[in-house]
Amino acid sequence: MGIGTALHNKTRELCQSLRWKEWAGYFAVESYGVCHLPEYYAIREQAGIMDISPLYKYEIKGKDASLFMNYVLAKDVTKIKPKQVSYCVWCDEEGKVIDDGTVFCFSSEHYRVTAANPALRWFQENSPGFEVEIEDVSEEIAAISLQGPKSRDILKRITSAPLDELKYFWFTEDKLAQVDVLISRTGYTGDLGYEIWMKVEEAEKCWDKIMEAGKDYGLRPVGLMALDMARVEAGFILIDVDFYSSKHTMTESQKSFPQEISLGWTVSLKKPHFVGKKAIQEQKRQGFKYQLVGIEIDWDDLERAYEEVGLPPSLPHSAWRCMVPIHHKNRQVGYASSGCWSPNLKKYIALATLEAPYAKIGTDLTMEETIEFSRKKIKAKVVKKPFFNPARKTS
């Protein structure tokens, strides 16, 4: 089991359920209360606070920082402006996704990258010849995520940072509780939200200040279970769940091109050489085999299937993460990898990887569901992703 983050003393006091999980070697709260749903509702109705310090963070600095980032990442990094954040993927030489993360641009000579998996070695291996310094600052920088419709109002009480002007996926550097912080309008919930980054020594001070400011707004600490539901609703994929890092797979077929996991938009085939470009270009010519889409499971059909065995319909009240076969007529054409009942949308939704011809919106499919000891096929349909996309996310 892991070690505590810089905020462990805070989160430990609050975690009544004693439900912890390992995240990148750290203790992370699964749910603070015995039931995670109030935490989910906090994200969607008021605000939720999360310790996201376990994220890996790297500083890339030097004359060639931009050239280097443009070479290791699939996106056209030269288009990212100072103070902008960008969601990026990086691939191996075969064009298969290694990891995804956010890139913070300070200047063309200074970037910060967050990653789900350790990336230092990969960046360093690729760096010979580039005038860059790559530093792992994972243990030096702590981070707090504040998500939900009231997050802006809460932050405004404790910082004079120009939050009204701060656009989605941009950041600003300011003070919060006399602490130097970086505030980015980012998050993993698909809602209005911010991530606040500071030196580990000052993390507790910031946490206390935010908690205090959030009292009148129904702010709650939220755990990973609530987050998982929110991210499925937002249509965000998760590494090791919806796709695998090409560095960790056991077989070739477990690897994915970015386009196969709905991340084609993060790939710029127009820019000069980047790691994996040739292979991606070649596959593009042949066509990508898979696509990752959103599906909605038919409520009436689910109810019918349960009724057939004399049971009331049962719903997944927390997000599940396993491979569930998806069929078209009588042939398996893919699998769902995570899903949940969305209390907000009142829909049963899931993320699924399908053979490309079956990925069009509206395609009729069935998803397997275990009902009373046996596998049943329940009607499902390809729908638009994100499932939940409130105007406040970007406004």
Next chain:
Amino acid sequence: MAEKYDVAIIGAGHNGLIAAYYLAKAGKKVVVFEKKENVGGRCVTEEITEGFRSSVCLDDISLFSKKVFQDLGLKNKGISAATDPLAISLLPGKALIQWRSPQKFAQEIATFSEKDAKEYPKYHEFMDKVAKNLGIACAKTPPDILNLPHSDLVDLGKYWLKLRKMGKRDMLEFLRAASMSARDFLDEWFESDALKGLLAAKALMGNALGPYSPGTAATLFLQHILSYHSASLGHPQGGMGKLSEALEQAGQTYKVEVRKENEVQEILIEEGVVKGVLLQDGTEIHSQVVASSLDPKTTFLKLCSPPKVSLKLRNLVKNVKSQGVSTKINLALKELPHIALVQGAEKEALLSARYFIAPSLEYLEKAFDATKYGRYSENPVIQFILPSFIDPSLAPKNKHVLSITAQCTPFRLREGSWAEHQDKFADIVLEKLGVFLPNLKDIIEHRQVLSPSDLEANFSLNEGHIYHLDHTMDQLFLMRPIPGSAQYRTPLDNLYLCGAGTHPAGMVNGLAGHNAAQKILKDWKG
């Protein structure tokens, strides 16, 4: 429109100039770009202080190839014949003098060990045999054993036959010895610390290696082979810069264009194919072939835009062992230093020799040890020569210059910078020398200290390595500087290497330039 040449050479050091000569002689339109205002690179003569001139980097052309010497017609260019003795090792109360003749040297050895005196001529004979038979490989492109084209197969066959010609016993002995440490190999032959120290010091100078390091016996063979096939030269009148001028003149006969103060900023690459070079002033020069005499790290990692070089190549290059460990100290002296152990009838001859402070293998190894910990040696290995004694034109009348190379001084210090440490190190060296040159301290008018960091800055030497990269088994012959580029041609189409970092070695012998030119011409024909 960009100017067009057949071949653009980066760097007008001796290798760049020699490659240019052969290429132009074969009818190619050749341009050489040189960053500095003078040619020669490390082979230069510069003023160290008013009135005193020195070949600031090195004063040694004892390994210069006979073939290149003859081809370029360097005979009447004021280069003297080799000195005799070749080297002198200074030891407490005693000196070991290496005369050119193995028999005469053996007589000197006898005062240290009767047994070694008997063995030495046999050792010399064995080394000569290796040199005689395998020396041809130095003036040729090493075989490409991965692809093994027909001609390389023939070469390999020839080398095998040459090996066999040595006789079964000597062949086996050579194959066994080449991978041994210098210590293990020399211990098998000799018992005298003084003798082993001198032989190893000569071979190991410049490398971040100690005589206990595996594979270092190879440096003894390398040294001997190059020396065997050398033109047996001593000193160019006017210093090493004169040699470089002579090389430049040789090229002029065939219209080699040398453009000084023209630094190459980038090697132009399109889709993996080299198209020419971009100069510092923004001028683009197009050429069929680009040949770089710079070290592989500078060539592949600094002059090429990294995304255009494969990751595999960049990593191979990055891992090349290229940490410089030598510091150069040049002294301007008021008068001739007194060398306590040098006297008698042969004093004149003795004063023109190369001197070493390297009393034993253990001493060498301990000096190297410091490198591992990012420190400089408190008991450095020292080599020095009095060039002004041979060539009085270098200093005012009756005054002298003393040229010292000392190690180990690793480029990467664990604590502090070379700017902070170099004077302290120079003091240590002078203290050591003072034991043998008692009046040295009192006669110094000026001293110039060039740490590895200065060598990098002043002579474009990556990490200050005097040979670009160590002469280790994995960085010699088929592997120098890296597999895939050891035949001078690199994985980047139309880019060749022709400098000290290529086969046969990083010394002043001209063979890298010669061989690279031959390879370029051969590939040109297809």
